[in-house]
Amino acid sequence: MNCKPIRLLYATVLILSAVFYVPGSAQAKRENHGILIIYTTIDGKKSSHVKMLDLLAGHFTSHVTVKKDADVTSSDLEGKERVIYFGQTKRKLSKELVSLISGFQKQVVAIGFNAGQISQFSGLSLTRKENVYQVRSSTEKNEASLETGLDVLDVSGLKGKALYTHKSNDGTSHPFIWKTEQSNVYIGLTNLQNNYLFVAKRVREAFGEPAGSTLLYLRLEDISPMSDEKLLLEAGTYLHKRHIPFILAVIPVYLNPKTGDKVYLADKPKLVKTLRKLQNMGGSVVVHGYTHAYRYSETGEGFEFWDAEADQPITSQNAEDSPSILQKEQDFPNETAYHNYLKPFRKNEETYTRKKLTHAIEDLTAEGLYPLAFEAPHYTMSEQGYQIASQYFSSIIGQVQLSDATWKTSGTGPFVTKPAMLHGMTLYPETLGYVDASDQNPLGSIEEHTSQMIDFEGGVAGAFYHPYLGMTYLPELVDQMERIPNSRWLDLKKTKQTVKTDKVEIHTNGNGTIQVNSKVNAVEKFFDHHQQSPLEKALWILSAVVLLFVVMFVSYTLYLRATLKKRIFKERKSRG
Known part of the structure; x- marks a missing residue:
C-alpha cells in the first residue's frame, strides 16, 4: 500500500494542527507485609x-x-x-x-x-x-x-x-x-x-484467606489497523448492551511481511472512530505490542519481544538485523564473565523494548485512545523486558513467560498478583483461553477451564475473543463465563492504573474516569511514521524546499500587488 502522494498532500494541513490533553493524577498502591x-x-x-x-x-x-x-x-x-x-x-x-x-x-x-x-x-x-x-x-x-x-x-x-x-x-x-x-x-x-x-x-x-468472588474479564484480541471496524463495533456493542466492561487489545501498526509496508492507525480514520466509540462504551484499551511482529512475520502472528526463531531474548536494536546466537553460561569460566558477555546484548534489548513501548503508547494517545495496561504479544518477554515494561505500565494482562531460557514455558496463576518477577506490575491473568474456530468444539477448552475455575472459587476467569469471528460464538462465550457463581466483571477504568512515557501520563483513580497529560501531537506522529528511509527523507526535504519556495513566491506576489496598489493610489492622488 503506497500512500506517499496523499501523505505529502496532507502534510501542510497536518502542520496546522496538534492535540493536547488534560493533566492526570498519581496512583496509590497497596502496601502490606x-x-x-x-x-x-x-x-x-x-x-x-x-x-x-x-x-x-x-x-x-x-x-x-x-x-x-x-x-x-x-x-x-x-x-x-x-x-x-x-x-x-x-x-x-x-x-x-x-x-x-x-x-x-x-x-x-x-x-x-x-x-x-x-x-x-x-x-x-x-x-x-x-x-x-x-x-x-x-x-x-x-x-x-x-x-x-x-x-x-x-x-x-x-x-x-x-x-x-x-x-x-x-x-x-x-x-x-x-x-x-x-x-x-x-x-x-x-x-x-x-x-x-x-x-x-x-x-x-x-494463609487463611477466604475464597471470595471470581473476577471475570474478556478481551477483544489482536485489533490492528487491518481489523474490520464493523465486526469490532458489533462485538463491542453487544458486550455494552449486556453491561459488560471489556478490554480492547490494540496493535497500533500493521506490518506487511511481503512488502515491508506499514499501516498505522492514523491511516484508518474509520477504525479509530470505532475504537474511540467503544472506549466511551466501556472498553479499556491495552497495548498489545507495537507491531506484534518480529523480523518478517505478519502482525498478529509473529512475536515482538522475544526472538522465537532462535528462542532467546532480543539481541539487536533493529528487528531486521540477523540474530546473534547467544552462548550458554556453561561456555564461560564463571558467572561474572557470562554477565559481562551479555551486557551489550541486554543494552540492545533495552533500547529496542523502550522504543517499541514508547511508540505504542504515544501512537494510541495521539489518536485519542488511552491505554491502561500492557499485553505482551504471545505472552513472551524476558525478565529484563518485564523490568523495562514496569517503567511504562503499572499492570499487565494475560500470561507471563516463566523462563529466560525458552518461550515455551508461559503460564499464570489464578489470582490477581504482584510478583517479584514483574518488578511492581500487577498481573490480571488469563485463565480460560480463547475461542478456537478451527477446533471441532470451538468453546471446548473454555468450558473445561471454566469448570476448573468454578471448582477453584475466587481468583480470575479471564478469556479473549477475536472480533473477526463475528457474533457466532460471542454470546455463548459470555454465557459460559457468567455461569461462574459469585462473580463480577473487571472494569480496568475502575482500578488504579498508570501508563507513562516522557511525553504521556495516563492515570485512573478507580472512579471510572481517565486523566491524560500528553505532549504528543498529530504532527510529530505523522513525521515520525512517514520518514523511514533515506529516499523518503530526501523527498520530505525536497517537499519542504518546494513548500518554502511556494510560500516565498506567494509572499512576493502579494508584496508586488500591494506595492502596485500603493503606486496607483499615489498617482491618482497626485492627479487630484
Whole structure:
C-alpha cells in the first residue's frame, strides 16, 4: 500500500494542527507485609516452578522477595510476615540457612524436599513419591477426583494434623499435606507449574484467606489497523448492551511481511472512530505490542519481544538485523564473565523494548485512545523486558513467560498478583483461553477451564475473543463465563492504573474516569511514521524546499500587488 502522494498532500494541513490533553493524577498502591521465598534448585536458577510460586505469593502481598538458598541473609527475613521454602531438588542445606529459617517466629510454609532439616518440620520423613488421582481433605467426608495426576510426596513423622491424604491400592491412607502444632504447613509437591490450581488453593488455605468472588474479564484480541471496524463495533456493542466492561487489545501498526509496508492507525480514520466509540462504551484499551511482529512475520502472528526463531531474548536494536546466537553460561569460566558477555546484548534489548513501548503508547494517545495496561504479544518477554515494561505500565494482562531460557514455558496463576518477577506490575491473568474456530468444539477448552475455575472459587476467569469471528460464538462465550457463581466483571477504568512515557501520563483513580497529560501531537506522529528511509527523507526535504519556495513566491506576489496598489493610489492622488 503506497500512500506517499496523499501523505505529502496532507502534510501542510497536518502542520496546522496538534492535540493536547488534560493533566492526570498519581496512583496509590497497596502496601502490606512481605513474603520471602527461598528456593533450592539444581543450578541455583529460578526455575519455572519457582516463578509460579512467585506468581502465587504475589496475590497475598505486594512485597515478594525471591532468593536462592545460598544467598539468604538475616536482613532478608526482617519485616517478613511469612517464609516459603521450596525444595525442588534434594540437598543438604547450610547451617546458616537452617538457623535463619528455624529462628523465624512467624509462619513457615515448606514445599517439596529438604524441609525436615528445618526445626519447624523436625522429624519430617518423606516415605515415597506417588501419582494419585483422588485426594481427601480433612474437612470433607468424600474423596475429590483430579482430572490430571498429582505427584505427591508422602509425609510421616510430624506432629500436628494431616490436611490432605490419598489412599494407596491396599486402602491405606497417606498424608501429603500437613499442618504442625505451631500452624506451619508442609506441602508434599514438587511440580508447581502443572498443578498450579491445586497448589494455589492449598497456599490460600495455609494463609487463611477466604475464597471470595471470581473476577471475570474478556478481551477483544489482536485489533490492528487491518481489523474490520464493523465486526469490532458489533462485538463491542453487544458486550455494552449486556453491561459488560471489556478490554480492547490494540496493535497500533500493521506490518506487511511481503512488502515491508506499514499501516498505522492514523491511516484508518474509520477504525479509530470505532475504537474511540467503544472506549466511551466501556472498553479499556491495552497495548498489545507495537507491531506484534518480529523480523518478517505478519502482525498478529509473529512475536515482538522475544526472538522465537532462535528462542532467546532480543539481541539487536533493529528487528531486521540477523540474530546473534547467544552462548550458554556453561561456555564461560564463571558467572561474572557470562554477565559481562551479555551486557551489550541486554543494552540492545533495552533500547529496542523502550522504543517499541514508547511508540505504542504515544501512537494510541495521539489518536485519542488511552491505554491502561500492557499485553505482551504471545505472552513472551524476558525478565529484563518485564523490568523495562514496569517503567511504562503499572499492570499487565494475560500470561507471563516463566523462563529466560525458552518461550515455551508461559503460564499464570489464578489470582490477581504482584510478583517479584514483574518488578511492581500487577498481573490480571488469563485463565480460560480463547475461542478456537478451527477446533471441532470451538468453546471446548473454555468450558473445561471454566469448570476448573468454578471448582477453584475466587481468583480470575479471564478469556479473549477475536472480533473477526463475528457474533457466532460471542454470546455463548459470555454465557459460559457468567455461569461462574459469585462473580463480577473487571472494569480496568475502575482500578488504579498508570501508563507513562516522557511525553504521556495516563492515570485512573478507580472512579471510572481517565486523566491524560500528553505532549504528543498529530504532527510529530505523522513525521515520525512517514520518514523511514533515506529516499523518503530526501523527498520530505525536497517537499519542504518546494513548500518554502511556494510560500516565498506567494509572499512576493502579494508584496508586488500591494506595492502596485500603493503606486496607483499615489498617482491618482497626485492627479487630484
